[in-house]
Amino acid sequence: MTLDLDKGVAQYLHGYASLFYSGVLLLLFVPRLVAADEFSLVPLIENLPLSSSITMLPSNEIIIVLREGGLKILAENRQTKDIALTPKDLFVSRQGGLIHLIPHPKYEKNGWLYLSYAAGSQKNNFLSVIRFRLQDTQVVDVQSIFRVAQGKDTPVHFGGKMVFDKTGNLLLTTGDGFDYREQAQVKQSHLGKVLRMSEVGMPIKSNPFFSYDDTRSSATPENYVFTLGHRNPQGLIVLNNGLIVLNEHGPAGGDEINVIASGVNYGWPVVTNGQDYIGASISPFKEYPGMRLPNVDWTPSIAPSSMLFYENDRFPSLRSKYLVTSLKFKNIYLVDHDFMRYQNTLFSLPQTRLRDILSTQNGRIFVLGDGAGASLYELTSHK
Numbered sequence: 001m002t003l004d005l006d007k008g009v010a011q012y013l014h015g016y017a018s019l020f021y022s023g024v025l026l027l028l029f030v031p032r033l034v035a036a037d038e039f040s041l042v043p044l045i046e047n048l049p050l051s052s053s054i055t056m057l058p059s060n061e062i063i064i065v066l067r068e069g070g071l072k073i074l075a076e077n078r079q080t081k082d083i084a085l086t087p088k089d090l091f092v093s094r095q096g097g098l099i100h101l102i103p104h105p106k107y108e109k110n111g112w113l114y115l116s117y118a119a120g121s122q123k124n125n126f127l128s129v130i131r132f133r134l135q136d137t138q139v140v141d142v143q144s145i146f147r148v149a150q151g152k153d154t155p156v157h158f159g160g161k162m163v164f165d166k167t168g169n170l171l172l173t174t175g176d177g178f179d180y181r182e183q184a185q186v187k188q189s190h191l192g193k194v195l196r197m198s199e200v201g202m203p204i205k206s207n208p209f210f211s212y213d214d215t216r217s218s219a220t221p222e223n224y225v226f227t228l229g230h231r232n233p234q235g236l237i238v239l240n241n242g243l244i245v246l247n248e249h250g251p252a253g254g255d256e257i258n259v260i261a262s263g264v265n266y267g268w269p270v271v272t273n274g275q276d277y278i279g280a281s282i283s284p285f286k287e288y289p290g291m292r293l294p295n296v297d298w299t300p301s302i303a304p305s306s307m308l309f310y311e312n313d314r315f316p317s318l319r320s321k322y323l324v325t326s327l328k329f330k331n332i333y334l335v336d337h338d339f340m341r342y343q344n345t346l347f348s349l350p351q352t353r354l355r356d357i358l359s360t361q362n363g364r365i366f367v368l369g370d371g372a373g374a375s376l377y378e379l380t381s382h383k
Helices: 008-015 181-185
Strands: 039-048 051-056 062-066 071-074 080-083 098-103 113-120 125-135 138-147 159-164 170-174 193-197 225-228 232-238 244-249 255-260 296-298 304-310 321-326 332-336 354-359 365-369 374-381
Touching (some): 039 062, 051 365, 098 159, 125 170, 170 232, 170 244, 244 304, 255 304
Parallel strands (some): 051 098, 159 232
Antiparallel strands (some): 051 062, 062 071, 159 170, 193 225, 232 244, 365 374
């Protein structure tokens, strides 16, 4: 069967509800041993409000993004300060709220911070990005630079992770909105994509689907699209060598790590190893022409929330590994740099879902717990 991706896939998948399921892609992983009792997490701040992400400033301050509004800054001396930050159009429900904050690559010169968040209402909500500066504990110079072109009525699957690539352009993940998964295959939709834009939110002319048609606005949705076929990407990093790597949630199975390249289609929802939550098959395809299979597939799901690539000698056993935080199994997964080996457990931390992870230039690792009352931790070694 041949499908026209921009016209026929949406109609086909929308009607496909068979309980047929042909199994999962079996990837062979050979464990490399890292002692499970070598590491532990030491709480630095406990009983946090519901929090979404953490970021590190060049000053070595950690900023915690609070989902319902506001930031908390932790200094090296363990002192904290609170920043009031609640965009007027902030939408807080389920996965909606403030999502992710990153500094500009030249933050020490220009002071710009970039924040993704859910905006709008229950019936019409969007992923949005603003940038602003801080003057002590005051937010100033707020600029709205981007909003997803398509509104939705679901309070989930926003994506919202950001990173600057080596050319200084901003990459932004967007989720499929859950009930709008077919839009991940539509280039004229921002849903289910990695988008690339300038530091002020304009599309990049070298983007793979950029149109030079003068009769249309440069803000035409496909002008922003860098990659397509994503479900709900919540981990996005750029390695020192410029490699772009993303992880994303599958449904019931089919969580993925993907190396990201311009113009590539990563398959969702045409290709997946996951099933719908009711047990129905989402698609009959485990591969499809023109769509790239994942570098890593987790079936059953681990619910990967974030990740980093560790390139420091502070913890030698972690060097050249991806560290992926898991919501479902409340642990950190290790994946080798070539994606051929992984070890499921780094340590045991019962009853703590893990939301975000970062490392500093000197190799320290910080982890954010998930949910109201969670903690910010530092990873420590017993060796």
